[in-house]
Amino acid sequence: xxRLLLITTTFCAATAAQAELRVCNETDAKASVAIGYNDxxxxxxxxxxxxxxxxxxVVQGGDLTKKYYYYRVTSERYSWPGERYFFxxxxxxxxxxxxxxxxxxxxxxxxxxxxxxxxxxSYTLNLTAAASAPPPPPPPxxxxxxxDPPGTHxxxxxxxxxxxxxxxxxxxxxxxxxxxxxxxxANSSGPTPQTLLEEMADLGxxxxxxxxxxxxxxxxxxxxxxxxxxxxxxxxxxxxxxAGMQGFWRSMDDPNFEVLIYGSVYEExxxxxxxxxxxxxxxQRCEDSxxxxxxxxxxxxxxxxxxxxxxxxxxGQTLELHPAGVMxxxxxxxxx
Numbered sequence: 001x002x003r004l005l006l007i008t009t010t011f012c013a014a015t016a017a018q019a020e021l022r023v024c025n026e027t028d029a030k031a032s033v034a035i036g037y038n039d040x041x042x043x044x045x046x047x048x049x050x051x052x053x054x055x056x057x058v059v060q061g062g063d064l065t066k067k068y069y070y071y072r073v074t075s076e077r078y079s080w081p082g083e084r085y086f087f088x089x090x091x092x093x094x095x096x097x098x099x100x101x102x103x104x105x106x107x108x109x110x111x112x113x114x115x116x117x118x119x120x121x122s123y124t125l126n127l128t129a130a131a132s133a134p135p136p137p138p139p140p141x142x143x144x145x146x147x148d149p150p151g152t153h154x155x156x157x158x159x160x161x162x163x164x165x166x167x168x169x170x171x172x173x174x175x176x177x178x179x180x181x182x183x184x185x186a187n188s189s190g191p192t193p194q195t196l197l198e199e200m201a202d203l204g205x206x207x208x209x210x211x212x213x214x215x216x217x218x219x220x221x222x223x224x225x226x227x228x229x230x231x232x233x234x235x236x237x238x239x240x241x242x243a244g245m246q247g248f249w250r251s252m253d254d255p256n257f258e259v260l261i262y263g264s265v266y267e268e269x270x271x272x273x274x275x276x277x278x279x280x281x282x283x284q285r286c287e288d289s290x291x292x293x294x295x296x297x298x299x300x301x302x303x304x305x306x307x308x309x310x311x312x313x314x315x316g317q318t319l320e321l322h323p324a325g326v327m328x329x330x331x332x333x334x335x336x
Contacts, residue, residue, distance in 0.1 A: 019121045021060035021069060025051040027129040029077035035059050036070035036087040036099070036112050042273070043099035045087035045112075047072070056124075063121040070112040071125065078129055082111025086169065098274050102167075104262035109169045153191050153214040153226050159184065160210045160233060164279075165263030166201035175200050175227070177211055178264050178279050181299055182218075186227045190216065200230055205263045206242040208233050220303050221279070238282040241294050244315030249332035252318075259319075259332060266298055277301045278308075286311065286324035295324075 025031040034047025037060075049057045060069070070087065073080045088102035089110040102109040117123050150156035161179025174187040175197045188194035192213070203209070210233045213226040236242070242264070251257035260267040261280075268276045278300045284293035286309035298308040310330075313320035319332040 019061075019063045020058045021064055021115075021117075021122075022056055022058050022124045023049065023051060023071070023073075024056040024124060024126045025053060026126055027075065027078055028053045029075050031078075031127055032074045033057070033059060034072045034087075034089055034094075034110070034112075036072075036085070037066055037068075039097075042097050043087065044095070044097050045089060045099070046095045047089060048093060064117050064123060067117060067119075069115045069117060069123075071115060072110055072112045073127060080113065080127070082170065083113045085112040085114055086110065087112050097272070100274070101260075101262070101265070101267060101277065104165075104260055104265065104267070109167070111170050148191065148214075148226075148228065150212075150228070151214060153216050155215045156212070157215050157225070158210065158212040160208070162236065162264055163200060163203060163205070163207045163209045164265060165205045166197060168201075173197050173201070176263070176265075177209060178281065181221055181281060183222045183279055184211070184225050185222065186211075186213070186225050190224070191226045196227060196230070200227075203232055205246070206236065206239065208236050221299055222301075238294060238296075241282065241312055241315060245312075245319060248335040249319050250335050252331040252333055258335070266296075276305060278305075283309075289324035291322075 021035070023033050030053065031051050032048045033051060034045060036043065036045040038044070049059050051057045070085050072082070072087070072089065086109050087099050088096045088105070088107040090096070090107050096107060115123065115125060159177070159179045161177045161184070164176045164178050166173055166175040172187060172189040173194060174185055177184040186192045186197065188197050200209070209230055211227050211230045213228040215223060215225055217224045245261045247261060249259045249261070256271045258269045258272070260269065264280045266278045266280050267274055278298035281297045281299060283295050283297055285291070286295050286297070289309065291311060293311065295309055295311045298310065300307070309324040311322040311324065313322055313329065317334050319334070321330040323330065
């Protein structure tokens with residue numbers, strides 16, 4: 001049976017010998033530790049440090065320059081509940097830049113806890129077993145959203161679009177439907193029951209669907225919604241193109257330039273750093289550009305970026321795209 005742990009901290013004087021972030025395992029079982037932090041605007045995670053019982057390990061050397069650090073600890077005997085700070089992790093040793101699109105990049109998304117270091121240059125985190133602490137009660141089962149009357153959680157809606165993909169987290173999941181230039185996102189940590197989202201995930205990526213529910217909140221081109229009911233609908237005339245474009249692609253002209261296409265999400269990277277993420281909406285033409293499709297419009301996640309449109313020239317083991325309004329084509333070979 002897992003037992004919850006007490007977590008205590010020790011504040012150390014700022015000396016050259018002590019300047020570090022140290023984790024001490026005061027339990028009778030090995031603990032594996034991962035940390036997260038903001039590195040110059042990039043959320044970064046590192047792990048694992050395997051700390052034997054009643055031993056310590058330095059997870060960050062030198063003066064601590066950040067106000068907050070984040071950590072995740074696993075053990076075969078004890079459990080440390082997270083605080084809904086999510087970072088990308090891997091089963092093996094890792095250093096990962098970026099905390100978004102973990103599954104699409106081949107990582108897990110894991111829940112971390114927060115450490116507030118403040119102005120201290122040294123900090124010790126003690127993990128202490130609470131021998132008598134009972135396990136937490138299981139969370140209540142969510143009420144099925146489809147049983148709630150329309151309008152319970154916001155304005156009712158019904159749309160038809162493409163089920164781009166579903167992401168699985170530690171204790172929840174989310175599915176994303178793209179329609180009419182919008183991303184509709186339903187999360188099981190909200191009113192939508194996880195069983196319904198699991199059913200939708202079984203449909204597979206890029207499936208035409210019709211969904212209904214309540215509009216909880218929207219900003220820009222992203223809407224947070226509940227899903228009360230769904231139905232797989234019709235056929236997608238661009239299904240073959242969507243399927244042929246899935247995967248990780250590297251430029252034939254600049255090996256530092258890479259593209260990841262996951263569901264209907266198009267992510268560009270340069271030197272393995274994400275530079276732009278957009279939603280793909282397939283069409284037969286690019287507005288104000290000569291030629292006909294197939295093509296797809298890119299609606300970026302960032303509101304400061306402009307929409308783009310690309311004609312599809314070839315898919316398969318190579319991917320060739322022609323950006324509307326640009327002279328040079330983009331040519332990629334498939335990495336995986």
